[in-house]
Amino acid sequence: MTTKAIHCCGCGLEVAARLTNGAEVYPHRSDLAKLPFWRCDACGNWVGCHHKTKNRTNPLGCIPTPELKAARQHIHRVLDPIWQSGDMERGEVYRAIESRLGMTTRYHTAQIRTVDEARQVYTAVRDIAAENGGAVIE
Incomplete structure (x- = not known):
């Protein structure tokens, strides 16, 4: 095992x-x-896991609860259209999140460990979307 x-x-x-x-x-x-x-x-x-990479058993992040998994998915429903629209590069969006959260390390949704963290990330993403003219899904 x-x-x-x-x-x-x-x-x-x-x-x-x-x-x-x-x-x-x-x-x-x-x-x-x-x-x-x-x-x-x-x-x-x-x-x-990152199954499409060389190390296909590398975990996507920490192990979430069902509530955290749903929160991460909700964040991505707002986050992904920002970079998919072409208004911002994907890396730009992630750097903007990092900046708003005062992070010094690379941000990724899979790092979210608590509902409070998810709320902070959602607020940052919602604000970024609004500033870039995107419709925000609540």
């Missing part, structure tokens, strides 16, 4: 996450059956 230390937001600590596949975490999705996922067996939450 392959394990890796990954922060689990549900447990609130680094856990020995177990490498599994989509057949286990998404049994109703045959298209995901062979994709790698890291699962926290203590709480049952999981995170996907």
